Amino acid sequence: MIDDRIFDAFPAALGERLDPDAAFGEALYEALATDLGFRTAAAAGRRTLAERLARALGLGRAFPVSPAWRLASLATLGALLLATLLAIVLIAGQLLRSTTPIVSGDDIVARSQALYANPPAFDMTVRLAGRSVIRYRYDGKHDLRADVIAGSFSVSPEGPGSFRIDTATQTATYDAAKKSWTQANLPAPQPPLFSMLDLNWIVFGQGFKPSETPPVYDCPDGWQREADGVVANRPAYHVSCVSGGDFWIDQQSFLLDGSGSLIAASSLTVGPSLDPSLFAMAMPAGAYDANNPPPSTVLAVGRPAPDWTGPLQGGGSFDSTSLRGLPAAIYFWAEWCDPCLHESLDSFAKAARVGHPGIGFVSVATGTANEGALQAAIEASGSGFAVVRDDGGSIVTDWGLTGVPALVLLRPDGTVASVTVGPVTSADLEAMLAALIDGAPIPTLVPGSPGPGCGCPASPGASPGR
Numbered sequence: 001m002i003d004d005r006i007f008d009a010f011p012a013a014l015g016e017r018l019d020p021d022a023a024f025g026e027a028l029y030e031a032l033a034t035d036l037g038f039r040t041a042a043a044a045g046r047r048t049l050a051e052r053l054a055r056a057l058g059l060g061r062a063f064p065v066s067p068a069w070r071l072a073s074l075a076t077l078g079a080l081l082l083a084t085l086l087a088i089v090l091i092a093g094q095l096l097r098s099t100t101p102i103v104s105g106d107d108i109v110a111r112s113q114a115l116y117a118n119p120p121a122f123d124m125t126v127r128l129a130g131r132s133v134i135r136y137r138y139d140g141k142h143d144l145r146a147d148v149i150a151g152s153f154s155v156s157p158e159g160p161g162s163f164r165i166d167t168a169t170q171t172a173t174y175d176a177a178k179k180s181w182t183q184a185n186l187p188a189p190q191p192p193l194f195s196m197l198d199l200n201w202i203v204f205g206q207g208f209k210p211s212e213t214p215p216v217y218d219c220p221d222g223w224q225r226e227a228d229g230v231v232a233n234r235p236a237y238h239v240s241c242v243s244g245g246d247f248w249i250d251q252q253s254f255l256l257d258g259s260g261s262l263i264a265a266s267s268l269t270v271g272p273s274l275d276p277s278l279f280a281m282a283m284p285a286g287a288y289d290a291n292n293p294p295p296s297t298v299l300a301v302g303r304p305a306p307d308w309t310g311p312l313q314g315g316g317s318f319d320s321t322s323l324r325g326l327p328a329a330i331y332f333w334a335e336w337c338d339p340c341l342h343e344s345l346d347s348f349a350k351a352a353r354v355g356h357p358g359i360g361f362v363s364v365a366t367g368t369a370n371e372g373a374l375q376a377a378i379e380a381s382g383s384g385f386a387v388v389r390d391d392g393g394s395i396v397t398d399w400g401l402t403g404v405p406a407l408v409l410l411r412p413d414g415t416v417a418s419v420t421v422g423p424v425t426s427a428d429l430e431a432m433l434a435a436l437i438d439g440a441p442i443p444t445l446v447p448g449s450p451g452p453g454c455g456c457p458a459s460p461g462a463s464p465g466r
Helices: 004-014 022-035 041-056 067-097 105-117 343-354 371-380 394-398 426-438
Strands: 122-128 132-138 144-149 153-157 163-167 170-175 180-185 229-231 234-241 245-250 256-259 263-270 309-311 317-319 328-333 360-366 387-390 406-410 416-421
Touching (some): 105 234, 105 245, 229 245, 234 256, 245 263, 309 387, 343 426, 406 426
Parallel strands (some): 360 387
Antiparallel strands (some): 406 416
């Protein structure tokens, strides 16, 4: 029996509008399309999944929204995907860095110490507390050099390619024309002692022999790797030890280029050619020490001597090529140079007067300032030999003679047999001339006799050699 209340309400319900469920309608449509063969079950499943995703984003028909909302939703989804990709890249990069061979302070120090056996060629300038300067140079083979400058310094030009360096305790001059290097200590107190930077953990002052076992700077607590830094405009590892302080190591060369807070490299060059920084108190390559010069910077035994011409004392001219075919003895002197006169000039004049078979004799008077003194010296020696005037010193310069008196012996073919700077006794001269005639090696001065550097500078007013 039907409930009267339900029966009475049914005619009223039939008159009301029925709104079907939207999701139910979509599902019914897809089921009918599949049953009638218009769509496969798999496609329907994919379409249903797509519909569900759209509805989840608020894009489906179940939740009708505006076009602006749909665009914002798509932008949000793209941003999420991009952020996910960046996170993956960053994580992968971190994983790759964490797998590099050097990750700890102990590893970095070990790599630096390992270079002791075969370090690269380098040129490093280190400033200590902003006052003192050390320049380390290593040629990549066996020569490690450290030049120290204490106090402030300045470099001034002295002509094309030449320069002078002045510090609180030293001065140095490089003459590019003569390739001479002059260095002298100034009358100033010596700088106080200070600690120096150790390269490759090598203790300075103990020498450098790559074959030896390197000294080890031990850190009982273990080396800690700190945040990397920059030293001398180059990336550097930063390691520290509780009991030993902080150290910076160049990432490319593994040279130790910083120690503590007051010692750090101000420049670093690593490679086969070294940086010729002028402010280091170091003799430039190819220069000679003007305080202890060689007899000549041009003439070399066995090499041809340059030709020259000059006026003769008393008139006429002389050409050095006229000596070819015979051994020759050429004596350089000056009327203002006392060691050039007396026994030295007398011995040469006597040898020229007496004569030696097959030897040509000629003298060169350089830098003449007093005509009367020149003629008086010639007459006092007994004369009898040719005198070529070199008033401007051009002949001495062309032959690179660093002092007078100087005796140059030539072979018949014009090559140099010997160059001697300083007074020569009569016995020494006779022994040298005898060897020249025989074509034998020219003997050196006998012990106890005056030697090179005991004469005068090559030009008036210059500093004599020591």
